[in-house]
Structures are given as C-alpha cells and as structure tokens.
Amino acid sequence: MTEFSLSLNEDQTTVRDWIHGFALNVMRPVAQEWDEREETPWPVIEEAAKVGIYSLDFFANAMADPTGMTMVLVLEELSWGDAGLCMAIMGSTLAMAAIMANGTPEQVGEWIPACFGSPGDVKVAAFGVSEPDAGSDVSSLRTRAVYHEATDEWVLNGTKTWITNGGIADVHVVVASVDPALGSRGQASFVIPEGTPGLRMGQKFKKMGIRASHTAEVVLEDCRIPGRCLLGGKDRLDERLSHAREGVKTSGQAAMATFEATRPFVGAQAVGIARAAYEYALDYAKERRQFDRAIIENQAIAFKLSDMKTRTDAARLLVWRAAWMAATRQPFLNGEGSQSKLFASETAVHVTEEAIQILGGYGYVRDYPVERWHRDSKIYTIFEGTSEIQRLVIARAISGVRIR
Numbered sequence: 001m002t003e004f005s006l007s008l009n010e011d012q013t014t015v016r017d018w019i020h021g022f023a024l025n026v027m028r029p030v031a032q033e034w035d036e037r038e039e040t041p042w043p044v045i046e047e048a049a050k051v052g053i054y055s056l057d058f059f060a061n062a063m064a065d066p067t068g069m070t071m072v073l074v075l076e077e078l079s080w081g082d083a084g085l086c087m088a089i090m091g092s093t094l095a096m097a098a099i100m101a102n103g104t105p106e107q108v109g110e111w112i113p114a115c116f117g118s119p120g121d122v123k124v125a126a127f128g129v130s131e132p133d134a135g136s137d138v139s140s141l142r143t144r145a146v147y148h149e150a151t152d153e154w155v156l157n158g159t160k161t162w163i164t165n166g167g168i169a170d171v172h173v174v175v176a177s178v179d180p181a182l183g184s185r186g187q188a189s190f191v192i193p194e195g196t197p198g199l200r201m202g203q204k205f206k207k208m209g210i211r212a213s214h215t216a217e218v219v220l221e222d223c224r225i226p227g228r229c230l231l232g233g234k235d236r237l238d239e240r241l242s243h244a245r246e247g248v249k250t251s252g253q254a255a256m257a258t259f260e261a262t263r264p265f266v267g268a269q270a271v272g273i274a275r276a277a278y279e280y281a282l283d284y285a286k287e288r289r290q291f292d293r294a295i296i297e298n299q300a301i302a303f304k305l306s307d308m309k310t311r312t313d314a315a316r317l318l319v320w321r322a323a324w325m326a327a328t329r330q331p332f333l334n335g336e337g338s339q340s341k342l343f344a345s346e347t348a349v350h351v352t353e354e355a356i357q358i359l360g361g362y363g364y365v366r367d368y369p370v371e372r373w374h375r376d377s378k379i380y381t382i383f384e385g386t387s388e389i390q391r392l393v394i395a396r397a398i399s400g401v402r403i404r
Helices: 010-037 042-051 056-063 069-081 083-090 092-102 105-114 180-186 234-245 254-287 299-327 336-364 370-381 387-399
Strands: 125-128 144-148 153-164 171-177 187-193 199-204 215-226
Touching (some): 010 042, 010 069, 056 069, 069 083, 069 299, 083 370, 092 171, 092 187, 105 187, 153 187, 180 187, 254 336
Parallel strands (some): 125 171
Antiparallel strands (some): 144 153, 199 215
C-alpha cells in the first residue's frame, strides 16, 4: 500500500508549480472578461491543450499517481486561477470518469480520446444525470432507454438539466433508466456520439457563478444509438438487472460510481477558491490603512484571516486524505469523500464572504475579484451532491442507520 505523506515528491511539486504558472499567467488575466461574457472560453481551453494540460495523457497521468495527490493539486491551482475557467477546462473529465467507471476496455479506448480531441481541434464532453424532477434523488430519473433487439439500438427519451457542456459537447454520457421498477438499480450509462439525431440543447442557464462554464439542458427525443454505446455492454447489464430482480446485492447506481470518484476533486476546487480569497484579503489587509495603521493590526481583521487560513488548510487536509484513500482503494467507512467535499465547499463560501467583509465596499464591486470568487464558491455546496446529501452520506456511514 502507498503510504500517506504530507510531503510532496519532486514530480508533484513540478506539476503543481507548472499549473500555478498557467493559472497566474493565462487564466487570471482573462477571468473577469469570460465571467462577464458568460461564454465557453475556447481560447483558454485551446491554450490549455497546446501546453499539454487539456489532454487525455495529462489527465490519465495525473489520475494514475498512486498517492492520489497530483489531480487534487492540479485542481486546486486551476481553481485558484479561476473557478469558471477551471470548470471549462475540467468539465470533460466528468464524462471521462463515467466512461472509466462503467465502460469496457474497448469503450475506454474508443471514447475517452474523443472527449478531448487534440490541439487545434479541441473537443469537449458532457456527463448528464440531473433532471428537472431528479437532482439529489438520482433514483427517480425519468429519462428512459429502450433496447430494440432487431436493430441492436437503444432509443433514449428524456431531459437532462444542469449539464456542464450540455448540448455543445462532442461526446455526451447520460444515465438513463432501463427498468424503472428497479429504481437506481435499473439504470445504465450510455455514450451519445457527436451528431446523433435526437439530441439537442435546451435552455442555456444564466448562472450566479462559474459563468465561463457552459451549463444547459440536454433534450433527448427518440435519440437512437448503437448497442455498443451502452457502457459495460449488454451482457453485463442483463446480469446486473437479473441480480437486482432477484434481490442480490449489486455494485449500485451508475451515477454514484462517478460521483464517489470525483468528490475529493470537487473539494480541491473549492480549496483553490478559498485560498485565492484568503491570499487576496491578506495582502489587502496589510496595505489598507485606516486610523494611521494597516487594518490587519486590528484584531477584528487579523482574527478573521486566522480563521480563514485555518479552515482552508483543514479543508485541504481532508481533500488530500480522501484523494489518497480513493487512489489506494481504502473504503470510505466514515464518508471521508463526502467529508472532504462538504467541508471544503462550505469553507469556500465562508472564506470568500469574509474576504468581501475585509475589503468592505471594494469587496462588493466587480473591480475586485473577491465578489466573483464568492459567487463562484456557492455552487460547490450544491452540485455533485448538496451539503445536505453529503451530511446524509456521512451520517449513514457513521451510524449504519438508513437515515432519511
């Protein structure tokens, strides 16, 4: 087993510093522009592809780190640069994680490269679970997939919502019900290739934060895909459904296999936002003078910064522990993945709000970045499992009781 260590090795330090340079020199100078434009920042994604960040090789190598540290280091730095731009760069990895978690080796080899494309011809991917009437309760999905044996095709109908890259993606991965009577155990994941008839973008959402990341509905109307686009294959699905009907315990929800693997990653992004706000507020407090002294000389300000730093570092430690546990296949017996996401996301909201308070009126205007960071932070308590859902996961883990 890989031992847990708080000392980063040379490779990890090199990658972290490289990503920090990209965040500082490429992302931060244009972050406010793309936030106001509320458009997909293709030039930033293209630049990330050109330098080797937005690529299958980079993400595969980062996720292959046996300590689990590299990916969370990357995400913290990118989110420190800007959370919206980070999501635009990282959005495709959700589909990648879904394919990795549910696909056959052949499907992994075919579809994951298609999620990224190549420099000069970048592609993006989308992962769709949430629906208008099914957010936290993924067991109640209404999107339906019906198999036509004569043509070896699946026909999908339904609407997905809150989908990163939804409708503009070259590869969509969606979770649909194949046997509604089985609830979450009757669901499966499907790849929908670029140009498939029956898939269209619905409403594009105007969001409070992470506005450089495209979020929209995906509407499926008699969307026909080949049988090979069922992740995991028909034989494995039939076996799993048979076990479910017989009451045999199975591996669980198709959607949750993705979320469980990515919660420390979401937490790392929240840590990046919190760190950015803390650092900015600290520098401001040292320079801003009132009553003939720097405002950091006042306990009211200094104590805020002390708490901001402490909570940010504590959140990072929870993220690192969960990432290491996931990489070394340690079971989350106490909901450690959810702990990391819960604490980091709520820390980001708290720290960014405190940063605004420290800057006063300046913190409330768009000339300064802390108001954007605060707007960006809030979504981390909502997507990929709300704070309430994280607490439910943790409570169930520590009690062994089916808490509702």
